[in-house]
Amino acid sequence: MNPADPHARIHATLVALPREDGSEAGVLLLGEPGAGKSDIALRLIDNDGMLVADDQVELALADGALWGSAPARIAGLIEARGIGLVRLPYLERVRIALAIRLIPGGAVERMPPRMWFQPPPAFRAQGAALRIPAYTLDPREAGTPAKIAAAAFGRVET
Numbered sequence: 584m585n586p587a588d589p590h591a592r593i594h595a596t597l598v599a600l601p602r603e604d605g606s607e608a609g610v611l612l613l614g615e616p617g618a619g620k621s622d623i624a625l626r627l628i629d630n631d632g633m634l635v636a637d638d639q640v641e642l643a644l645a646d647g648a649l650w651g652s653a654p655a656r657i658a659g660l661i662e663a664r665g666i667g668l669v670r671l672p673y674l675e676r677v678r679i680a681l682a683i684r685l686i687p688g689g690a691v692e693r694m695p696p697r698m699w700f701q702p703p704p705a706f707r708a709q710g711a712a713l714r715i716p717a718y719t720l721d722p723r724e725a726g727t728p729a730k731i732a733a734a735a736f737g738r739v740e741t
Contacts, residue, residue, distance in 0.1 A: 609677035614685035619722030652676040
């Protein structure tokens, strides 16, 4: 990793989903506090995903891609509302393949236009051409983890 590449810390949760080729697809979960990021992460982890970071995600640009990891002090921890902090196995870093904005009870478009994740300004200032698909979903819908998996694995028709 080049030390001149930008870094940023954002309020988000990051889960890695296993691909058929053995690599991982990083799913960046975004939303206001209490939007359900940790809950969706736990459901994805229950379906073979792996925790990378909960609540705070360190973003870094390396080799033209956006990577995410957990700050050291919270690595392996995830909040399980009603239970508290839970320690889980975790992946140190993952290439981010998808961004999901969670809006509980929000109006989710049936057939949305193509959207892209907008990285923090430090990345845009570097001219980083990051094309990370982004979607808006309701975390309370039972099918949300399946929709995320379909999008992460490129099964969405464009």
